[in-house]
Amino acid sequence: MKKIGIIGGIGWPSTIEYYRLICEASQHYHNDQEFSGPIPIPEIAVESLNMNFTVNNRGSSKSGSWETWDAYFKSAISRLENSGAELILLASVTPHARLNELSEGAGVPIISIYESIGTYCNKNGIKNLLVLGTMPTMTSSAFKYGVEKFGIKVIYPPKNELKVSVLKVIEELYQNKTKGASSAINEIVHSCLLENQLNTTTVCLACTELPLAFRNFDGKSTFNYCGVKYLNTSALHAWSAFEACLH
């Protein structure tokens, strides 16, 4: 199995999810096979960054404003490469907005979460997504463009106050505080459906912390909660990496 590199810490609870999902995927994959000793797990290198630094050094649309942020991530990517990682994951949706810039000069592939989501939706006939994520994910075009390549139409919470409610949930989840999070998300979703005059849609939990709100649906790529279908992006992304590490 290839060695997997993870850029983590943004935030740390979803880094745990990625690592756990990959290790469990390896357990499932190897379960029926006979081994001498414990079940093989791929080697994994994690570079867990300080999110206080990444958030405070986010750029804007101003030219050159992402320099510090890019350099911080690029040096972590190069440390993972030096540690022998053969494929790399950013264990967070938000930094994917800079995926093109981060991939420049990287010696190994960075597996895109947009591609994991797009491929899954194509296979499962999902054509529309209501996307909940951090403010950069819900306001910049990166996510939209990233999955539109796969023919998927993206909508975001239509009002700023709904976006702010999503952020409040995420801020708690960054600290691993999950209490009340699932019903808060469900309430936001129903307000979005009402605003958009939709009966239903698939909700893309497009911040890798958000699936932590739904502990009961752990280990599933999609699940239904209060009549709504949710997409667990961390699981899709982590499983893409495990697939890639086998080949």
Next chain:
Amino acid sequence: MKKIGIIGGIGWPSTIEYYRLICEASQHYHNDQEFSGPIPIPEIAVESLNMNFTVNNRGSSKSGSWETWDAYFKSAISRLENSGAELILLASVTPHARLNELSEGAGVPIISIYESIGTYCNKNGIKNLLVLGTMPTMTSSAFKYGVEKFGIKVIYPPKNELKVSVLKVIEELYQNKTKGASSAINEIVHSCLLENQLNTTTVCLACTELPLAFRNFDGKSTFNYCGVKYLNTSALHAWSAFEACLH
């Protein structure tokens, strides 16, 4: 804060515990302080090894038999150093039996779990430990010598069948299967007390997977379960690292 390096994957569930405990310790430490942006968390590099390889390449008392095993761990330690780790943790008790060999040539300190346990026991007046761990931990002299320096007397499960029962629990925990584990451990402990004609003792969960059996006592260095006092070695060790990363 200094950058922390973790040698993980042996097994992966306790690697998650170490990472989580350090991140939560940083949250608690910084909680009352004002920050712009998310709570600072130290940078952490993890090198997660393949336990199938480590277990199958364990040495014996034969000279030179640890060569492959030592080389595998030493190269991971050097990768962590190259990634900027300023202190290193082996997130597992068993490899501590080779701590002296692994520390040779390491450019940064490897924080010993024996020292974390010894220091805690000294501070809290604990003088005797019933030690449950992997077979190397319960049969070699490394653990005993490691904590005897702190004036602590160590006993192990007195019969081979009791040691084997401990291993069975650990094997399940390596796969993150916790069901029934706490009562199985408690039963082993009571048999050990009976065999040794003791009324009580402090039980040292000296395999970093074992505390996973007691999810209800999460985040505590010691806890009481069915009249027995247990020591959570992963927590003691992870907190030593966080302390060290502050200074």
